Amino acid sequence: MEEDKLAIITGGAGFLGSHLSELLIKKKWKVIIFDNFSDFYDPSIKWRNAVELENIGVKIVKGDILNGNFFSKLLKKTINNSSVSPIIFHLAAQPGVSFCETHSKEAQRVNVRGTFNVLKAIIENNYPKMIFASSSCAFGESEYIPIDEKHPKNPISVYGKSKLAGEEIILDFKEKYPDFNFTIIRPFSAVGIRQRPDMAIHNFIKKIILGEKIRIYGDGESTRDWTHVKDIVNGFYLASKNDKLKDEIFNIGFGKNLSLNYTIKVIANTLQKEAIVEYINKNRFEIKHSCADINFAKERIGYKPKYQFFDAITEMITCQKKK
Numbered sequence: 001m002e003e004d005k006l007a008i009i010t011g012g013a014g015f016l017g018s019h020l021s022e023l024l025i026k027k028k029w030k031v032i033i034f035d036n037f038s039d040f041y042d043p044s045i046k047w048r049n050a051v052e053l054e055n056i057g058v059k060i061v062k063g064d065i066l067n068g069n070f071f072s073k074l075l076k077k078t079i080n081n082s083s084v085s086p087i088i089f090h091l092a093a094q095p096g097v098s099f100c101e102t103h104s105k106e107a108q109r110v111n112v113r114g115t116f117n118v119l120k121a122i123i124e125n126n127y128p129k130m131i132f133a134s135s136s137c138a139f140g141e142s143e144y145i146p147i148d149e150k151h152p153k154n155p156i157s158v159y160g161k162s163k164l165a166g167e168e169i170i171l172d173f174k175e176k177y178p179d180f181n182f183t184i185i186r187p188f189s190a191v192g193i194r195q196r197p198d199m200a201i202h203n204f205i206k207k208i209i210l211g212e213k214i215r216i217y218g219d220g221e222s223t224r225d226w227t228h229v230k231d232i233v234n235g236f237y238l239a240s241k242n243d244k245l246k247d248e249i250f251n252i253g254f255g256k257n258l259s260l261n262y263t264i265k266v267i268a269n270t271l272q273k274e275a276i277v278e279y280i281n282k283n284r285f286e287i288k289h290s291c292a293d294i295n296f297a298k299e300r301i302g303y304k305p306k307y308q309f310f311d312a313i314t315e316m317i318t319c320q321k322k323k
């Protein structure tokens with residue numbers, strides 16, 4: 001019975017977290033989000049998400065994963081007041097590949113120390129299952145595509161390194177506490193409404209509407225596996241409801257890569273406007289190609305993306321025009 005399910009989502013007020021909360025509420029779960037409403041981007045966006053989530057029954061707790069004791073106490077209280085063990089979806093993070101390059105301490109603190117604190121709280125509270133949002137950036141430059149779960153992991157960005165470190169701490173905890181049960185999800189580039197303002201598609205749409213210049217690192221022939229955010233959070237959901245899973249790792253994407261030049265062309269055509277693009281030197285922390293091999297997720301959890309890249313673009317444009 002899904003009515004008996006309870007989720008605690010760290011970072012639940014953000015882009016992925018708000019979509020995951022909505023999905024779980026639709027599935028009749030009880031949902032608590034734990035978020036510090038960080039100012040990496042305008043916190044009023046996250047508060048707006050939180051208020052909308054509260055209206056559909058989500059409980060909001062403002063708190064910081066860097067305060068491990070507070071998180072552990074919340075977990076204890078939740079477990080004491082509930083007949084079922086919660087599932088912890090750990091999404092809180094310092095994202096943003098470029099931002100993390102110049103704010104590496106913040107990336108380390110939130111993505112590594114913060115993940116350690118969440119794990120410690122889990123161990124202190126009888127091992128509720130954890131689903132961790134890692135990232136495709138943990139792989140670094142692709143040696144082959146599509147990228148399966150076994151692809152070598154050599155992250156080239158501070159962000160990618162910090163997400164891989166999060167994975168490694170989870171594996172260390174598992175070795176020490178065999179009763180602890182986790183799933184790691186590596187999302188590929190999520191697109192859809194409420195996308196973070198620092199992310200590419202959000203920026204492309206905004207700049208094309210305003211007639212501003214889009215700056216692209218490299219020649220624009222880099223590719224990304226744009227994946228509808230609803231498919232991404234469905235991957236988290238499918239992993240959470242499969243009781244047979246034991247400590248597995250899934251790449252969650254669409255399984256097709258599109259170049260930045262093509263992406264910009266599609267957005268400009270949809271908006272019926274011209275895109276002004278300036279190509280600047282490729283930086284050392286952006287990967288060239290990214291594309292998920294989703295066969296393992298298909299076989300193991302029945303994951304199958306339902307939405308096209310174009311669906312997400314259209315929804316985002318409609319949303320942007322309403323502002």
Ligand SMILES: NC(=O)c1ccc[n+]([C@@H]2O[C@H](COP(=O)([O-])OP(=O)(O)OC[C@H]3O[C@@H](n4cnc5c(N)ncnc54)[C@H](O)[C@@H]3O)[C@@H](O)[C@H]2O)c1
Nearest residue numbers: 011014015016035036037038064065091092093133135190
């Ligand atoms: N968006 C993507 O395409 C994508 C791709 C791969 C992985 N991810 C991962 O998915 C997760 C969610 O990403 P997102 O794009 O939704 O980012 P987001 O910034 O919109 O969401 C992250 C949330 O975490 C919260 N947070 C940050 N620091 C915190 C702290 N110390 N304590 C409590 N809450 C804190 C923020 O306030 C925010 O609401 C992250 O772990 C990210 O690394 C995202």
